[in-house]
Amino acid sequence: MSVRNLARAVVGAFIIATAFVAAPANAYSLPIVSALDTNTIGHVKGTVTSDAPYVLVWAPGHYDHYFATADGVASFDLETWGLTTSYVEAWPCSQPTESSCTSFNTASYFTASDVTPTITWPSDLKIGPGDAFPVTVSDPQGGGVLVAFWQEVQYLDRNGTTQLDLGDGDGYIDVYRCDSEARLECRNFDSSTRVSLGVHKSTKAEVSASPASTFPGYVSTRQTSTQLRLQTHRPVGLPYTLDWHLEKNGVPVPGTGGEVVDTLNSDGETTFSATADGLADGTYTVAGNLTVHDPDYGDLPGPLTGGTVIVDRKPASFTSVAQTASRIYPNIGAHGLDDSARFTFKGMYGGRTTEMYSASDVLVRRGNLSQSTTTPTTWSGYVTARDNSQKLLPDGFYTVYLVDTAGNRKLAGSVYVDHRKLVARTYTKTVSATSTLVDEYVGKCSTLKHGVRGWYGSLGYYANTKCGTQTSAASEVHTIHELKMPTGAYYKTIELYTYGGAAKSRPGSQAVMLYLTPRGHLYDKGTASARLGTHPGYTSNAETYLWSGHYFVWAVATAFNHQYDVKNFTVELDYYVLG
Incomplete structure (x- = not known):
């Protein structure tokens, strides 16, 4: 088109949907809102003076209400649950329908009245496996709905006890009052309706390749085992029991893994070694269970997730390489102008190093790659100097090679480093x-x-x-x-x-x-x-x-x-x- x-x-x-609203047949004066009264808890009362037969009266987050005028005056009573400082708006209407109301309105501000409910929290605020969390509320003068917020909203019995289902975490649980109509407006209370607690019913057990390994996550003819990192996100120094093994296509591999009993390090982590003796080339999954022994919350279990060990003994090579940018702008790196070029190698076996050469064939950078069949490496035009500072190379073309463990190199591509900047x-x-x-x-x-x-x-x-x-x-x-x-x-x-x-x-x-x-x-x-x-x-x-x-x-x-x-x-x- x-x-x-x-x-x-x-x-x-x-234009039909939003731009204009047709003026009604009758033109009315702006209504006048007066005598606002919030002495009744959870309500605002008042009067509207208007020459229209009806007025639409509304408070934010609540439904519209239509009132007929008598001798030019209409009285209203609106709920204000969930509101704090807010306002009442009024529109003149020829009928009790929105389409009959004019687009002109008037507003009058008020401070909503409310009452703070009495909240009784459990005495033990460290919630472990199997622990319940009952919350008792007394709110005889209140209205609307009460909700507790801990990661998500849960509704509370306003005059009774509610068992909350809490997910793991640390922080505050807060109580809010919301309006009983649309439930769009909510307010919180003073510190008496919030409490700090910890909920720990399980532990995370995320396995990943340890950066300390020469070839993280891989086993080859030169590296017969690899170090794995286990992240638990639990406090420092807690004891744990790890029971693990390797799986191939979901089936446990006999003779792999074992039990490890130790203590978490200063980062709440631990490491263990995986060997590949007798295993064929391929990808293996690390499976099993971890139990952290926490004196405050009890024994916290968690299944191992995320870990893999790749056994690859093939010689270095690659079948193709994809390059994201042929020109990079290290001084920009935004707005569609790349500050780096990424090379993704396909069909690569054993290749682990990239080398960058200047136009005069001088080696300017050597970077390491993890060993896999699809391996990206990114270069931003910088090299590390002898004092470990980052030095930007001069403008010009640079050639990129992939190098295997024997030192053979294969052309991968070239990059132009452009020092220009954006000028406003x-x-x-x-x-x-x-x-x-x-x-x-x-x-x-x-x-x-x-x-x-x-x-x-x-x-x-x-x-x-x-x-x-x-x-x-x-x-x-x-x-x-x-x-x-x-x-x-x-x-x-x-x-x-x-x-x-x-x-x-x-x-x-x-x-x-x-x-x-x-x-x-x-x-x-x-x-x-x-x-x-x-x-x-x-x-x-x-x-x-x-x-x-x-x-x-x-x-x-x-x-x-x-x-x-x-x-x-x-x-x-x-x-x-x-x-």
């Missing part, structure tokens, strides 16, 4: 309304005028000049515009400014500004008010709204008796170039 047709369809749908630029362009016009839509009741107010290239969006039908299709007027932006390395933000104002024939009219994405999504980016002058749209992410060829596409629209004159547009783009 073309930009023109796509924009027309999307703008039409957007700002592009500002003011154009007449008609010079960027690419499409328009005018409902049967409306008119799009050219050259209004004597402004060259101006447009007038005049809704309902031909008939009074109050539908989007009949009254809508919108135009689509596009402007080419300069070429840059990265686009930061973009903003549209509209110069114009309400037509003299219809004071108070407004227009809406919308930005269109290349995927056809249209977003409301601000309102051009009735005042004659420059009206800014919202500053937005430029990358989101620039089309192919660096075009920026936007729309301006009005409907439902609004009449608006536009003289020109200004587009401001913040972007970066390489320099």
Whole structure:
């Protein structure tokens, strides 16, 4: 679909859904909210003075309530459970339905009243395997719902005892009161309704290759065993019992593993050694169970997860290599400009070292690879100097080789190191309304005028000049515009400014500004008010709204008796170039 047709369809749908609300047949004055009373716990009472037959009264997070006026006054009583400092809003309506209410409302602020429930926590706040956690609540004067939050929400009996199901962790458990209607608004209480506890019913037992190994996680002809690291996330110095073995395709391998009884090190970790005597080449899984003996919580069990041992005795080689970038920018590394290049080797056996050579064939870097069939290595243009500092190599081409244990090398690729940086630029362009016009839509009741107010290239969006039908299709007027932006390395933000104002024939009219994405999504980016002058749209992410060829596409629209004159547009783009 073309930009023109796509924009027309999307703008039409957007106008119907969000841009304007048709004015009701009767125009009412703003209601007046008064006599707010929060003396009744969990409620706010008051009166609304209005010349409408009904008023809609609402507090945040709670349902709408409609009240009929008598002699221009309506009394209301709303629940405020879950609210603190909030407000009441009131709309005049011709019927007790939302569609009959005007878009104008008034608000009045209040401080909600509440009562703090009495919470009785268990005396033992160290929860281990098999321990229950009953919470008793006394809340006779309260309302709404009470919830406890510990990793997730759990509902409490407001006047009784609730058994909570708690996951492992350390921290605070808090109690909140929420409204009983939509349950969108919640408030917490003072420190009497929160408590610190520890919950430890099991232990993690994550196995990974130890970085201390020459070839972490691998066994070869040169390395007959490998060191494995076991992370438990438990306190330092606790004793443990480890029962482990190797599995192949889920089947235990006889003669592997054993029992280890020891103490966790200063990081809550331990290591153990896995050998591959008599095992064929392949990948093996480390399986078994760990039990940490905790004096505060008891014996904490956990299955071993994540560990593998790869036995590989094949000679070094690779069948292909994938390279992510041929040019890198170490001084940038953002906004789509790579600060490193990654090489992924496929079909590699035994290769463990990469070497980087300058254009004059001088070795500048040697890096280690883990030994696997798909091995990435990343280079950012830096090398480690003799004093262990990181030194950025000069601009230029560098050749990358894969080297096996015997020292044979095989060409893997090349990288250009580019020292340039991003330099900020700002592009500002003011154009007449008609010079960027690419499409328009005018409902049967409306008119799009050219050259209004004597402004060259101006447009007038005049809704309902031909008939009074109050539908989007009949009254809508919108135009689509596009402007080419300069070429840059990265686009930061973009903003549209509209110069114009309400037509003299219809004071108070407004227009809406919308930005269109290349995927056809249209977003409301601000309102051009009735005042004659420059009206800014919202500053937005430029990358989101620039089309192919660096075009920026936007729309301006009005409907439902609004009449608006536009003289020109200004587009401001913040972007970066390489320099």
